[in-house]
Amino acid sequence: MARTTDSLLVARIGKPHGLRGEVTVQTHTDDPESRYAPGTLFETEAQPGTGVPRQLTLSTARKHREVWLLGFAEIPDRTGAESLRGTRLFLDLDTVEEDADADDDGWYEHDLVGLSVRDPDGAVLGEVTGLVVGAVQDLLEVRLSDGREALVPFVEAIVTEVDTEAGHVVVDAPAGLFDLDET
Incomplete structure (x- = not known):
């Protein structure tokens, strides 16, 4: 699906x-109350051939047993809702109001992807290819220099520095973190 590269993943x-036509969502935003405002237009990313519209207009949003339920103007019934399963919802960054709080230490996936991954001595270990948002902690997806893929817990004790201006993150990996799949 064609969507802008300057977009923020909000939910799956x-x-x-x-x-x-309501659906459950896995939330990928720290501010669902403002992101899930009726009338919000989401860009979609779905498997080819599913018939999912390129954009969905939010009509309802509510919490039920700590799970967000969303309804869309384009989806009137359960059959339509079933076709949406697995679809990712994005907001255009131009429409997202950035938090002006200077103490915010959070990063969006688009801030991290492409940054080189270095060890504390400055040696290049690989490149950040994605961010897996978890309920307890997030994980950096890293393509190591030898082509292997690794997941790095995105916690201060391991990812000791994120410098988007210099274009790198510093990973002080505990012994064996990158050798888990080797025998």
Whole structure:
């Protein structure tokens, strides 16, 4: 699907809920109350051939047992909602109000992808290819210099520095972190 490269992943759609087209979502935003405002237009990313519209207009948003339920103007029933399963929802960064709080130590995936990964001595270990947002902690997806893929816990004790201006992150990896799949 064609979407702008300057977009923010907000949610991934799960299973349908009820008969009126609502779906559960796995939230990937720190501010769902403002991101899930009725009338919000989301860009979508879905598997080819699913028939998912390129954009969805949010019509309803509510929490049910700590799970967000979203409804879309383009999806009137459960059958339509089922077709959305696995679809990722994005907001254009131009429409997202950036938090002006200087003490915010958070990063969006687009801030991190492409940064080189270095050890504390400055040796290049690889490149950040993605960010896996987790309930307890996030993980950096890293393509190591030898082509292997690795997941690095995105915690201060391991990722000791993020310098987007210099274009790198420093990873003080515990022994064996990058050797887990070797025998």
